[in-house]
Amino acid sequence: MALLPLGLVLVLASCINNDQDSLDPHSKPARDIDRITNVTGVLAIIIGLLVFGAVLLVIIKFRAKRGSEHELPDQRHGNLRLEIGWTIVPTLLMIGLAVISLPVIFTIGKKEANSIEVKVEGQQWWWQYSYDLDGDGTYEIVTANDFVIPVGQNVNLTITSNDVIHSFWVPELNGKRDAVPGRLHDWKISADDPGVYLGQCAEFCGLSHADMRIRTIALNPDDWNAWVDSQMQAAPVPAEAAEGQDPSLARQGYELFGQFCSSCHVIDGSYEAARENRPPLQAGVAPNLTHLMSRTSFAGAIFDLYDQNGNLNEADLRAWIQDAPGVKPLRPDNQQGMISFADTLGAEDLDAIVAYLQTLGSKPILP
Numbered sequence: 530m531a532l533l534p535l536g537l538v539l540v541l542a543s544c545i546n547n548d549q550d551s552l553d554p555h556s557k558p559a560r561d562i563d564r565i566t567n568v569t570g571v572l573a574i575i576i577g578l579l580v581f582g583a584v585l586l587v588i589i590k591f592r593a594k595r596g597s598e599h600e601l602p603d604q605r606h607g608n609l610r611l612e613i614g615w616t617i618v619p620t621l622l623m624i625g626l627a628v629i630s631l632p633v634i635f636t637i638g639k640k641e642a643n644s645i646e647v648k649v650e651g652q653q654w655w656w657q658y659s660y661d662l663d664g665d666g667t668y669e670i671v672t673a674n675d676f677v678i679p680v681g682q683n684v685n686l687t688i689t690s691n692d693v694i695h696s697f698w699v700p701e702l703n704g705k706r707d708a709v710p711g712r713l714h715d716w717k718i719s720a721d722d723p724g725v726y727l728g729q730c731a732e733f734c735g736l737s738h739a740d741m742r743i744r745t746i747a748l749n750p751d752d753w754n755a756w757v758d759s760q761m762q763a764a765p766v767p768a769e770a771a772e773g774q775d776p777s778l779a780r781q782g783y784e785l786f787g788q789f790c791s792s793c794h795v796i797d798g799s800y801e802a803a804r805e806n807r808p809p810l811q812a813g814v815a816p817n818l819t820h821l822m823s824r825t826s827f828a829g830a831i832f833d834l835y836d837q838n839g840n841l842n843e844a845d846l847r848a849w850i851q852d853a854p855g856v857k858p859l860r861p862d863n864q865q866g867m868i869s870f871a872d873t874l875g876a877e878d879l880d881a882i883v884a885y886l887q888t889l890g891s892k893p894i895l896p
C-alpha cells in the first residue's frame with residue numbers, strides 16, 4: 530500500500546513527453562553521456578538486485594522463529610575475506626566508471642576551433658544569446674528564447690548569469706552547465722539533425738524558474754544562412770504621418786514604444802538607450818526586440834508567438850504587454866521581470882504597439 534504513491538509517480542512520470550530526453554541524444558556529446566548512463570544504469574541495476582536479494586535472504590533465513598523470539602542468534606565478528614572483497618570490488622567498479630567518464634567530462638565542455646561563438650546569459654527568467662559569428666569579439670546578433678544553431682556544426686558557448694545562479698541544459702544536445710554571475714563557463718552545443726530541441730533552466734532560480742525555457746532550433750546550412758542574413762537587417766522605422774493625416778497605427782506604436790518600453794528594450798537602430806543606460810532591472814537587461822517576429826516563442830519560451838497556421842498569437846502577446854506579471858509570475862516591484870501596463874495602456878495603445886511589433890523582423894525559419 531505504501532508503495533502505491535511511488536508507483537503512481539513512476540507511471541505518471543513515464544507518460545510525460547516534453548522532448549527533453551537525455552536518452553534520445555542528437556549530438557556527439559549527448560551520445561557520449563548516454564553511453565555512460567547506459568553502462569552505469571545496467572551496473573546499478575545488477576548491484577541493486579544483488580543487494581536487495583541479499584537483504585531479503587537474510588531477513589527470511591535469520592528471522593526470529595516461533596518460540597525463540599527472545600534468543601539472540603549466534604554473534605560473530607569479522608570475516609577478513611569478505612571485508613577485503615567488498616572493499617576491492619566497489620573500488621574497481623569506481624575506477625572503471627572513472628575511466629569511461631572522465632574523458633567525456635573533459636571533452637563535452639571543451640571548445641573547438643573554427644566554431645561560432647555564442648555568449649549565453651541567464652537572468653530571471655529568460656535566456657539571452659549573443660552571436661559572434663566571425664570570432665572578432667563583437668556580437669553581430671543578439672536574441673532571446675529561441676536559440677538558433679546550424680546543423681552539424683559545433684557552436685562554442687560562454688555561459689554566465691546576470692543575477693543569480695541558473696543552469697543551461699538542452700538534454701538531447703549536451704549535458705548541463707551552470708550559469709554563475711561573475712564567471713564565464715566554457716561549453717558547446719551541436720545537433721546532428723534539423724529540429725527543435727527543448728531545454729530549461731536546471732538550477733532553481735526563484736519565482737519563475739519553471740518558466741525559464743530554452744528552445745534550440747537547428748537549421749540546415751541554407752536555412753541557417755538565411756536566418757543570419759535576416760538577423761542582420763535593421764529594424765524599419767514606420768513613416769511619419771503626411772501633412773494633415775493621422776499617423777499609421779504602427780507609427781503610433783513606434784512612438785508609444787519610445788515612451789513606455791525603450792527604457793528596458795533595445796531595438797537596433799531605433800531605440801538603443803537601454804544598451805548604455807542600465808534598465809531598471811536587477812539583471813540590467815531585457816530581451817532585444819529588433820527581430821521579435823522571427824522568433825517562435827516569447828517570455829522565456831513559455832508562449833508560442835504563432836499558432837499552428839502560422840498566424841500571430843495576438844491574444845497572448847497583447848495579454849503579455851498589458852500585464853506581463855499577470856500571465857507569468859514576475860516580481861516587478863523587486864525589479865525582476867517586466868512591469869505591468871494594466872493601468873497605463875488602453876486597448877488602442879495596445880493595438881498600436883502590436884502593429885509596431887509586427888514590423889520587427891521577418892517570420893521564423895523553421896527546421
Ligand code: HEC
Pocket residue numbers: 653654655673674786789790791792793794808809810814815816818821824826827828829830850857865866867868870882
Ligand atoms: C522594466 C523593464 C521593462 C519595460 C519598461 C518593458 N519591458 Fe518588456 N520585458 C522586460 C523583461 C525583463 C522581459 C523578459 C521577461 C521574461 O521573459 O520573463 C520582457 C519581455 C518582453 C517581450 C517578450 C520578448 C521575448 O523575446 O521574450 C515583449 C514582446 C515585450 N517585453 C514588450 C514590451 C513592450 C511593448 C513594452 C512597453 C509597453 C515593454 N515590453 C516594457 C522588461 C521590460
Ligand SMILES: [Cu+2]
Pocket residue numbers: 651652654694695696730731732733734738741
Ligand atoms: Cu534560471
